Amino acid sequence: MTSKLIVFTDLDGTLLDHFDYSFTAASTTLTSLKTLGIPCIINTSKTYSELLSLRQELRHRDPFIIENGAAIYIPKSADLILSSDMESKGDYWVKAFGPKRKTLVDLALAFAERFDFISYSDLSPEQLAEFTGLDCASASLSLRREFTEPLIWKDSNLALETFKTDMAKHGVKVQKGGRFVHLMGQDCDKAVAMAWLNEKYQEKYDAPTKIIALGDGENDVEMIRHADIPVVVRSPVHIPPEIPKRTDVWITESYGPAGWSEAIDKVLSIEGYV
Numbered sequence: 001m002t003s004k005l006i007v008f009t010d011l012d013g014t015l016l017d018h019f020d021y022s023f024t025a026a027s028t029t030l031t032s033l034k035t036l037g038i039p040c041i042i043n044t045s046k047t048y049s050e051l052l053s054l055r056q057e058l059r060h061r062d063p064f065i066i067e068n069g070a071a072i073y074i075p076k077s078a079d080l081i082l083s084s085d086m087e088s089k090g091d092y093w094v095k096a097f098g099p100k101r102k103t104l105v106d107l108a109l110a111f112a113e114r115f116d117f118i119s120y121s122d123l124s125p126e127q128l129a130e131f132t133g134l135d136c137a138s139a140s141l142s143l144r145r146e147f148t149e150p151l152i153w154k155d156s157n158l159a160l161e162t163f164k165t166d167m168a169k170h171g172v173k174v175q176k177g178g179r180f181v182h183l184m185g186q187d188c189d190k191a192v193a194m195a196w197l198n199e200k201y202q203e204k205y206d207a208p209t210k211i212i213a214l215g216d217g218e219n220d221v222e223m224i225r226h227a228d229i230p231v232v233v234r235s236p237v238h239i240p241p242e243i244p245k246r247t248d249v250w251i252t253e254s255y256g257p258a259g260w261s262e263a264i265d266k267v268l269s270i271e272g273y274v
C-alpha cells in the first residue's frame with residue numbers, strides 16, 4: 001500500500017519570510033499541494049486569533065495547530081474521524097492538550113507574591129506593543145491566547161528554576177522563549193499534536209502516512225525529529241538548529257519560503273507526484 005504524504009509546517013521564518021512575513025516565494029508550491037490533495041498543516045506558536053486573516057490570505061483549508069502544540073483546530077469540513085475529546089467551536093472541532101489559559105493565569109497569580117514577573121493578561125495592547133515592537137492591532141490579537149500564558153520574568157534565573165519545579169507539581173510546563181517565559185500544559189508540544197493529528201489522517205485514509213515536517217527554530221526540533229522527511233528551513237538570522245538522533249535532515253539552500261518550496265518540490269518529485 002502506498003503511503004499518503006502530509007506536510008506539517010512552522011510559519012514564522014519557515015513558510016513566512018523572517019523579515020516581511022511574505023509567502024510569495026511559496027505560492028506555487030502551496031497551490032500544488034492543494035491540487036494534489038496533500039494536507040498542509042500549520043504548526044505554530046501563534047494564536048487562533050492571529051491566524052484568522054493569515055489563513056484567508058493563504059487560502060488555507062486544512063487543520064492547524066496553535067500556541068506551540070497546545071491545541072488543534074480541525075475544520076468540520078476536513079472529514080476526519082471524530083473522538084470524544086474534541087470540543088465543537090463554530091466551524092471547527094478543537095482538540096486541546098493542556099488546561100485553558102484561565103487555569104494557568106489563576107495558578108500564576110497564586111505565586112505572584114513569591115516571584116517577580118508580569119503576566120501577559122495584565123498587559124494592555126499598548127504596553128505589549130511597546131514591549132515587543134508589534135503594532136497595537138497585532139498586539140491585541142496576540143493577547144487573545146487560549147491555552148498558554150507568557151510571563152515577563154523579572155526575577156533571577158535561580159528563582160525561575162524554583163518556579164519551574166512548583167509549576168511542574170501542577171502539571172504545568174515553563175518554557176523559556178526569547179522575550180517571555182511561557183506557561184502551558186505539560187503535554188503541549190508541536191510534536192505531540194502532530195502525532196495525534198497524523199493518526200487521525202491514517203484512520204481517514206486507512207493507509208500509512210509519510211510526514212514531511214519543516215521548521216527553522218528550536219521549538220520545531222521535536223516536530224522535525226519525529227517526521228519521516230525532516231527538513232530544516234535555512235534562516236537568514238541564525239544557524240540551523242541541531243536535530244538530535246537524525247542523520248538524514250535536509251537543510252534547505254534558500255531561506256524561508258523559498259527554501260520551503262525547494263524542499264517540498266523536491267519531495268513531490270522524488271515521491272512521483274509531479
Ligand SMILES: [Mg+2]
Binds near residue numbers: 010012216217
Ligand atoms: Mg519559526
